[in-house]
Amino acid sequence: xxxxxxxxxxxxxxxxxxxxxxxxxxxxxxxxxxxxxxxxxxxxxxxxxxxxxxxxxxxxxxxxxxxxxxxxxxxxxxxxxxxxxxxxxxxxxxxxxxxxxxxxxxxxxxxxxxxxxxxxxxxxxxxxxxxxxxxxxxxxxxxxxxxxxxxxxxxxxxxxxxxxxxxxxxxxxxxxxxxxxxxxxxxxxxxxxxxxxxxxxxxxxxxxxxxxxxxxxxxxxxxxxxxxxxxxx
Amino acid sequence: xxxxxxxxxxxxxxxxxxxxxxxxxxxxxxxxxxxxxxxxxxxxxxxxxxxxxxxxxxxxxxxxxxxxxxxxxxxxxxxxxxxxxxxxxxxxxxxxxxxxxxxxxxxxxxxxxxxxxxxxxxxxxxxxxxxxxxxxxxxxxxxxxxxxxxxxxxxxxxxxxxxxxxxxxxxxxxxxxxxxxxxxxxxxxxxxxxxxxxxxxxxxxxxxxxxxxxxxxxxxxxxxxxxxxxxxxxxxxxxxxxxxxxxxxxxxxxxxxxxxxxxxxxxxxxxxxxxxxxxxxxxxxxxxxxxx
Ligand SMILES: Nc1ncnc2c1ncn2[C@@H]1O[C@H](COP(=O)(O)OP(=O)(O)OP(=O)(O)O)[C@@H](O)[C@H]1O
Ligand SMILES: [Mg+2]
Numbered sequence: 411x412x413x414x415x416x417x418x419x420x421x422x423x424x425x426x427x428x429x430x431x432x433x434x435x436x437x438x439x440x441x442x443x444x445x446x447x448x449x450x451x452x453x454x455x456x457x458x459x460x461x462x463x464x465x466x467x468x469x470x471x472x473x474x475x476x477x478x479x480x481x482x483x484x485x486x487x488x489x490x491x492x493x494x495x496x497x498x499x500x501x502x503x504x505x506x507x508x509x510x511x512x513x514x515x516x517x518x519x520x521x522x523x524x525x526x527x528x529x530x531x532x533x534x535x536x537x538x539x540x541x542x543x544x545x546x547x548x549x550x551x552x553x554x555x556x557x558x559x560x561x562x563x564x565x566x567x568x569x570x571x572x573x574x575x576x577x578x579x580x581x582x583x584x585x586x587x588x589x590x591x592x593x594x595x596x597x598x599x600x601x602x603x604x605x606x607x608x609x610x611x612x613x614x615x616x617x618x619x620x621x622x623x624x625x626x627x628x629x630x631x632x633x634x635x636x637x638x639x640x641x642x643x
Numbered sequence: 644x645x646x647x648x649x650x651x652x653x654x655x656x657x658x659x660x661x662x663x664x665x666x667x668x669x670x671x672x673x674x675x676x677x678x679x680x681x682x683x684x685x686x687x688x689x690x691x692x693x694x695x696x697x698x699x700x701x702x703x704x705x706x707x708x709x710x711x712x713x714x715x716x717x718x719x720x721x722x723x724x725x726x727x728x729x730x731x732x733x734x735x736x737x738x739x740x741x742x743x744x745x746x747x748x749x750x751x752x753x754x755x756x757x758x759x760x761x762x763x764x765x766x767x768x769x770x771x772x773x774x775x776x777x778x779x780x781x782x783x784x785x786x787x788x789x790x791x792x793x794x795x796x797x798x799x800x801x802x803x804x805x806x807x808x809x810x811x812x813x814x815x816x817x818x819x820x821x822x823x824x825x826x827x828x829x830x831x832x833x834x835x836x837x838x839x840x841x842x843x844x845x846x847x848x849x850x851x852x853x854x855x856x857x858x859x860x861x862x863x864x865x866x867x868x869x870x871x872x873x874x875x876x877x878x879x880x881x882x883x884x885x886x887x888x889x890x891x892x893x894x895x896x897x898x899x900x901x902x903x904x905x906x907x908x909x910x911x912x913x914x915x916x917x918x919x920x921x922x923x924x925x926x927x928x929x930x931x932x933x934x935x
Contacts, residue, residue, distance in 0.1 A: 469849065490853075497851035509843045511657060523646070524852040568850070 419478075420445045420576060420607050421466055426475035428461050428631075435461040437631040439475070443609060448602055450618055451611045453628035459611035460504055462628065463578045466609075467499045468492055480575065497525055500569030504580040504611075506561050508553040514564045515540065515549040521572045535571055542600075543567040544593060559590035566594050576607045583614050591617075651863030658836045662868060665832040665924075669872025672825040673917050674879045679814045680913075681884065681905055686807055688903070699781050700794040703761040707789040712761065715789045719765060722783060724776050727766040733759040760791065822920065829924025833865060837932045858929050862922065869921020873914045880905075 419442035428436035436458045443449055451459050464470045465477060468484055477484045480498055487495055500521075508517050515536060522532040540549045543563040553561050562582065569577055577598060583591035595617070602608045612618070618625055627634035655662045701719070703712065712730070719728050731739075736759040741751055765784065767777065777795055785793045837844065844857055884904050905913070 467849075493848070493851045493853045493856075496849065501849065503849075507846050507849065509846055511843065520847065520852075521850045524847065524850055524856055529646070572851075 418445045419443055420447075420480055421609075422476075422478040423465075424476045426465065426477060427473045428458070428465060428470070429473045434631050436465070439633060441626065441633070443607060446602070446605055446607055448608045448623040449610070450621065450623060450625045451609065451628060452613055452618055452625055453634065454613065456630075457628040458631040459628055460580050461631075463501070463580055463609065463611055466576075466578060467496050467501060493524075497572060498575045500572060500574035500577045500606075502562075502565050502569045502577070502579040502582045504584070506553070506565045508561055508564055508568075510553050513550045513552055514545055514556065514560075514567075517553065517564055518549075518568045518571050521568055525572060536567075539567045539571045540564075543597060558584075559586050562586060562590065562594060563597075566597050570597065570601050570606075574606065576609065577601060579608065579610045579612075581612055581614075582610060583612065583617060588616075647859045648863055651860040651867065654836070654840070654860050655864050655867070658839060661832050661836050661839075662864065665829055665868050666872040666875065668828045668832070669825060669869060669917055669920065670875035670879065672821045672920075673873050673876025673913060676818050676821050677876065677880050677905065677913050678883070679817065680909070681880065683811060683814060684905065684909075685903060686810075698767065698795075699765040699777065699784060701763045701765060701784050701787075701790050702792040702794070703763065704789050704791045705760060707761075711789045715787055716763065718787055719763060719784060722780060724768050724780055725765055726768040729764040729766070731762045731764055733757050733761050736760075736762060825920050826924050826927065829865070829868070829921060830928040833861060833925050834928035834932060836864075837861065837928065854933055858933070861929055862925050865921040865925030866918055867921070869918040870914065872921070873917025876917065877910060877913060 421441075421443040423439050423441040426436060426439040426441075427434070439462065451462060453459055461470070465472055465484075466479060468487065472484070479495065482495070484495070508514075509520070512520070518540060519532050519536045522535060527535075537546070537549075540546050543566055545560065545563050545567060548556060548560060551560075553564065556564065562584070566579075566582065569579070579598065582594050582598070586594070591614075598608055598610075610617070701715075703715065707715065716728055716730065719725060734757065737751070737757050740759070741748060744751060765780075767780070781793045781795050784790055847857055881904065
């Protein structure tokens with residue numbers, strides 16, 4: 411319906427397959443994600459959610475099929491262009507991927523340093539985003555000394571600090587209490603309101619039940635067609 | 644630029660032990676290589692002053708007349724390897740001797756007749772084989788009819804010179820070997836440093852870091868290590884030079900062995916060399932590391 415007539419998708423997947431050796435992680439995925447859309451990807455553990463996200467920022471390459479991101483065909487993106495591609499994304503990794511030897515502040519500022527932002531601007535943006543994430547008191551702490559929820563919030567701050575077009579959030583509320591989860595979802599909502607596209611991989615029932623956004627169910631690497639939410643695809 | 648430099652220093656500080664090992668490695672190899680160099684510079688100096696001064700004294704028989712002197716001189720000038728022939732008359736020789744023996748002047752003054760013979764000083768053309776040919780040449784001169792005696796005191800230096808050439812070869816071989824070993828060690832320590840940071844590097848790439856962004860601090864680290872290591876090596880060399888030359892002067896003060904330290908130019912080259920070694924080690928390890 412609405413998605414069928416999607417005018418300008420920011421991510422398009424055509425018959426994408428991903429295999430790890432003999433293991434089929436994703437099978438024939440065709441999917442459009444609209445500009446400024448908010449979309450959930452759900453399904454049981456091992457269904458291929460993380461793999462789907464990884465393919466988008468070329469954390470891995472497809473085994474078959476095509477992916478277009480913001481008009482660029484990932485098969486044609488050279489390894490030299492990969493950094494530019496990745497700067498379009500803010501990724502909240504399932505395992506956070508914070509650098510343990512850098513402070514919370516440094517973990518976040520890295521994104522801007524990598525992009526060649528001016529030091530004064532970096533300071534301003536990082537402080538602001540850490541404040542929004544409620545981490546300003548602990549910005550000089552190292553990740554191992556932070557709680558899971560706090561690390562999660564640093565990871566979110568890092569994902570949004572570079573003002574990316576697309577946020578890929580892999581279990582952003584994974585093992586959090588509802589208060590921490592609420593802070594994170596609010597951050598993402600604010601960012602969505604400013605025009606970003608949000609893709610959230612989760613099996614958090616609470617998140618999905620109450621949502622009006624599109625949900626894609628993955629099962630065993632396939633889009634689950636029997637799911638009522640996907641029929642409209 | 645300053646940003647990368649800061650990062651390089653921070654990365655090094657995060658991995659102090661490894662980088663200190665690298666710096667010490669560079670310093671040691673610079674110390675060893677440049678002390679070999681220093682030895683050669685000084686030995687080479689001695690050799691070349693010797694070579695320039697290499698000469699044969701040929702003493703003429705008192706029986707030789709004006710004609711005999713001329714013939715002998717002509718014959719010697721035609722010989723292979725002879726650079727120049729200077730005639731020293733016995734009067735000249737005596738005058739020289741008087742100057743040399745000021746203290747015992749009375750001894751000479753009391754002579755009623757000049758006991759010294761006329762002589763020729765034969766200058767050899769300096770070549771690499773000078774010391775090998777000196778004996779042949781001396782024998783040749785000796786065989787001239789008007790020549791009584793031939794003297795070439797410093798021939799032993801010639802044999803030393805042969806050994807010196809051998810050492811030079813060994814020195815160069817060791818230099819090359821040290822170069823390879825140092826580069827190998829540096830590239831390995833840098834690889835270890837990178838390896839210990841591989842998670843961090845992987846994350847940097849995931850948030851959009853280019854290879855250059857990742858590499859540049861490592862290059863700075865390599866250059867800094869090369870420079871610091873080279874400097875330390877040279878300082879160690881200078882200290883040992885001071886100690887050794889002080890000792891030589893104490894024990895051989897009459898010998899007037901003039902030992903020099905490396906010239907400013909050579910010092911600069913050694914520093915550049917060690918910086919280059921640091922860079923090369925870095926280059927090799929990064930090349931391998933970023934491949935996978
Ligand atoms: N690097 C890899 N090598 C081999 N197999 C892999 C690799 N990454 C994922 N897989 C396999 O691919 C399948 C999909 O994995 P993926 O991580 O995408 O699942 P997921 O839906 O994110 O699961 P979870 O909810 O537990 O995070 C799994 O069977 C997994 O074992
Ligand atoms: Mg996952």
